[in-house]
Amino acid sequence: MRIGITGASGMLGTALIAKLSKNHKVFATSRVMGYQLEGVCWDCFDITNLNKLSRWLNYTCPDVVVHCAAMVNVDMCEKNQDYATKLHYESTANLAKLLDEDKKKLIYISTDSVFDGTKSGEYTESDKVNPLNIYAKTKLLGENPVLSIENGLVIRTNIVGWNVFGKSSFAEWILNGLINKEQLPLFTDVKFSPIHVIELSQIINRIIDTKLTGLFHCSSRDCLSKYEFGIKMAEIFNFSKEKIRKISIDDISLEAERPKNMGLSSSKLKSILDFDVSSYDAIKLMKVQYDNGWYKRIQGN
Numbered sequence: 390m391r392i393g394i395t396g397a398s399g400m401l402g403t404a405l406i407a408k409l410s411k412n413h414k415v416f417a418t419s420r421v422m423g424y425q426l427e428g429v430c431w432d433c434f435d436i437t438n439l440n441k442l443s444r445w446l447n448y449t450c451p452d453v454v455v456h457c458a459a460m461v462n463v464d465m466c467e468k469n470q471d472y473a474t475k476l477h478y479e480s481t482a483n484l485a486k487l488l489d490e491d492k493k494k495l496i497y498i499s500t501d502s503v504f505d506g507t508k509s510g511e512y513t514e515s516d517k518v519n520p521l522n523i524y525a526k527t528k529l530l531g532e533n534p535v536l537s538i539e540n541g542l543v544i545r546t547n548i549v550g551w552n553v554f555g556k557s558s559f560a561e562w563i564l565n566g567l568i569n570k571e572q573l574p575l576f577t578d579v580k581f582s583p584i585h586v587i588e589l590s591q592i593i594n595r596i597i598d599t600k601l602t603g604l605f606h607c608s609s610r611d612c613l614s615k616y617e618f619g620i621k622m623a624e625i626f627n628f629s630k631e632k633i634r635k636i637s638i639d640d641i642s643l644e645a646e647r648p649k650n651m652g653l654s655s656s657k658l659k660s661i662l663d664f665d666v667s668s669y670d671a672i673k674l675m676k677v678q679y680d681n682g683w684y685k686r687i688q689g690n
Contacts (some may be wrong), residue, residue: 390597391416393451395436395484396458398423400552401498404586405455408594416449419458424553437475439483446487453494453597456484456535459528463502464644466524477527482534489538496593497535500528501547501581501608506648511582511612513654514545514604522645536604542596545653546607549671550586551678560675563619567628574636575616581651582608583618585671588664595662605658609668612652618668625672626679 390413396402397417403424409415415429422431430449434441436458446454459477460466466473481497488495502525503518520526535541552558557565566573584607592607613621616635623630638647659665 390414390452391450392597393418393446393449393454395419395454395456395480397431399457399459399461400550400558401548401586401589402457403553404550404590405457405593408587408590409597413597416445416451418445436480437472439480442480442483443487446484451488451493453496454484454488455496455498455593456481457498459498460524463522463524463647466527467522467645470523470527473523473527474530477524478530478534481531485534485538485541489540492539494540494542494597495535495538496542496544496596497531499532499543499545500525501545501606501651501653502648503529503532503545504648504651506650508650511652511654512606512650514606514657521648524645525648532604540602542602543604544589544593544607545605546589547581547583547651547653548586548589549583549668550675559615560618560622560672563622564626564675564679566632567623567626570629570632573619573633575614575619575633576638577614577616577635578637578639578649579615579647579651580612580649581615581618582610582612582653583668583671584609584666585674587674588666588671592658592662592664599661601661606653606655607658608653608655609666609671610655611667611669612650613668618672621669621672622675625669625676 392413393416398419406424410426418432436442503520504512505519520529532543549560619633
């Protein structure tokens with residue numbers, strides 16, 4: 390198949406290139422070039438330029454586009470609402486329209502932040518959305534045009550892994566702090582259910598081979614606090630936990646309001662694809678990659 394990947398230099402985009410290029414022709418786009426593999430065609434531009442986006446689709450003729458492009462800095466979105474809207478909504482709506490004309494598939498990577506975080510348990514696809522910040526609001530806007538087309542699929546998720554072509558990810562920030570024995574203040578009252586990008590890329594690969602459409606959550610089976618995640622990282626990477634300290638999100642001032650509960654239930658997708666991963670698995674996979682120098686090899690490619 391011919392598969393397009395937007396935001397391809399990001400954490401998930403890199404994992405998707407590595408996975409999908411084994412059996413498919415991959416067309417990658419981002420503002421800057423990322424992971425280069427033989428047979429992967431790169432074209433770097435800003436996808437908010439709708440003319441360039443349209444030309445890219447006409448040139449590559451993808452059967453499927455996995456739309457990963459996003460401004461993941463939540464506070465930056467508050468300061469750049471117009472650009473966040475163009476990136477998360479307008480580019481997505483244009484992709485959906487153009488792909489739908491040829492009955493092609495669009496897989497849109499959304500976020501676990503579309504909820505207000507007041508629920509006591511994990512969120513399902515049927516729960517009411519109530520985003521608290523510009524990032525979540527514009528990502529939610531982007532879901533609508535995807536769900537309105539014949540072959541559109543939305544995945545809400547929260548990922549961890551090595552962000553080898555950009556700023557350090559949350560998990561990398563924790564690891565760097567553990568290595569350098571720095572103070573690590575971590576929230577005890579913000580919960581999430583992260584999945585490793587390699588595991589998510591494998592699931593997306595399976596989705597591509599199906600006729601699945603609609604809205605799905607894709608996460609680990611457990612929901613834990615950012616503090617608990619940091620403690621698990623210290624244990625698995627064999628570092629001291631003494632510099633990890635408990636804080637509340639209420640104790641600090643942030644540009645954007647965040648939900649306290651971002652836990653997702655993947656029961657709907659699991660019933661179809663039969664997968665089962667945990668946050669513990671995600672950290673162990675990061676440890677294996679760290680020991681094998683995987684992310685360093687990607688950086689030096």
